[in-house]
Amino acid sequence: MSETVHNATGNTGRAASAEVRRIIIAGGGTGGHIFPAIAIANAIKQAQPDTEFLFVGAKGKMEMERVPQAGYQIEGIDIAGFNRSSLLKNLGLPMKLVKSFLQVRAILDRFQPHAVIGVGGYSSFPVLKSAQRRGIPTFIHESNSFAGKSNILLGKKATRIFVASEGMDKFFPAAKLLITGNPVRKAIVQSQISRSEALSFFGLDDSKKTVLVVGGSLGARSINEVIANHLLDFKALDMQLIWQTGKVNADAYKQRGKASKNVWVNDFIVDMDKAYAAADVVVSRAGAMAVTELCVVKKPVVFVPFPFAAEDHQTVNARYLVDKQAAVLVADSEVNTKLMSALTTLAMDEAQQNRLKENISKLAVTNADAVIAGEVLKVINA
Template sequence: MHTEPSLSVVLAGGGTAGHISPLLAIASAVRDARPDARLLAVGTPAGMEARLVPAAGLDLATISRVPFPRRPSLDLLRLPGRLAGAVRQAGAILDEAEADVLVGVGGYVCTPMYLAAWRRKIPIVIHEANARPGLANRVGALLGGQVAVAFAGTRLAGARHVGMPMRPGISGLDRSAARAAARTALGLDPERPTLIVTGGSSGAQSINRTLTASVGALAGAGIQILHITGRGKAVHDADGAPLAAPGYRQVEYVDGMETVYAAADLLLARSGAATVCEVAAVGVPAVFVPLPVGNGEQALNAAGLVAAGGALIVADTAFTPGWVRDHIIALVQDPDRLARMSASSRQLGIRNADRRMAELVLEAADHDRSASPKAASPKAKSVKQHGRKR
């Protein structure tokens, strides 16, 4: 007598924390909904996923990174061969995993994974995090994938607006209840007005420079600052010593952004998709300084929250010590305005996107299995030749 094989879900994406965080949140929600499901993540060997995915307890297989050149070059001539090789690697992983469904969140790894799944008629479910969709997810949508988006205005045919999958520790955060303990944990005074500045996991040199020049004015106004500089990007004074001032503290990294969101009266940050969506979910007032490179997606990410009154936005070139003095000091000292921003932000926040994505994934997989049930087969072997890690 044959028994029904357990559900096999393959999740592809990586390169940056902005792709990996929603992937892990979706994986966790799928596991909660279907504890019997076999989960496998697929990334590239050089991306952040090589560290973050195994650390989250999820198996990882890797395929070759195939960047798409933006202009004519030798790399463009090599692209067809490289892509074909990556598609073969992707297909071998899907076959050995006996995948029922492929979930893609964007990044270099997704295009070959989408192509390999399409050839095998494996259903594809896509999550697009940015307001302006990336190339890989545009390809996946053209191949017939079901599309979910974090921002309502994202232009992908047939897209459903589900929000940004995030960890329950963030989506369920009560900032008021957690504030005092969060400030203590971060080495801050629980009672002082608090500005927290971050450029993301890799830091932001222009933000760091402006803040370094503004510490005196901020401290003089009674504002304490936690400056998350980014790994390897500590800031120094004119003598080369780590910058120090009354009420100012710098760290390279904070593990667990919910602590940051709870502690901050105001957050100053880049406007990556995950940051914007998390800010809205928890209702922390924010000032966004969009990354000035790329295709302008960071400014688009922030546009809805800014229009709703939950955040301010300033161009990277306009973010100067004078702007800090004229705008941020007065804002941090105005609790009524901060409260209005927080309320406006939370009205836009979506806090169940992980569960909504899990429902889409299970619906796609179960529909495919009922239409063409698989024969029972042994559990997939370890994909050593493709670099599976745990």
């Protein structure tokens, strides 16, 4: 990838125009798309405070709640992805796509953005495609090692494409690529909270080993079922649990978890900085953003990759860390027989925890948001 741009800085090298810059950020669906988007917006806002933002997401998805919580305006459009489990549910997709493009046209007419940034998710495609047709600069952030089909199509006319790792020239034009890593929320990067303070926040005991289980914002059924079936074992081992169940079947898991004083359980953790600070060991899927955050917070982790991710890229993500002796991996197909053993063994072995912490910390990237912000501002302020 000899043509890839590597020397990125946050300095635009020229004075900004007096005109207020307006930026649309499109995408969402999961925390892995939403939180990087918010991190990028915050970094641009820090560099150029008068910038105006509008987020565009899919109606009914979690961005419609999480983005306003972060202090930004969002508009929802009628868009959905292809449903592989039920072909009948796809009958309305063409009309939804047409409707979404009409909605986006109205948004662009009204907001008149100087740039559009796409972070992945259903809603990013009509927004970036429409912007490109109008000649508006478009930027893509691709967090995964395997690019999504929409981003591949959009990449042909994008101004710049931000990626997490090398080798992405097999998906995108090499001259447009910039290796930045994945943006991480400042609350996590700059967290100063102590383990004791964090455990107090969750109502747990700072003298006990603590396991954090996160399957992603939508949940991980295989992980959740193992945890639910072994709640009494955590108590017997004098361990405690912070458990993010995700939305699927959340009420049932909450009922089972709340019966135990050594368990904090909810469908979503807002204060992830506190959850990471409280944890001695983490169990997680291996999506790009989960991996990025765990490198930053330097936590011993047992990865259970989602087996149906495109090109099995979550296993690739996890294997990369395992090969560097920076994580433990349990295959989803073996989760029932191996997960509890792996996490309890790690929780009881402080020497192994320290080895994993040291090795995973070497892979941390903490300034991706600032690098991306600098590149976007360089273009729109030119």
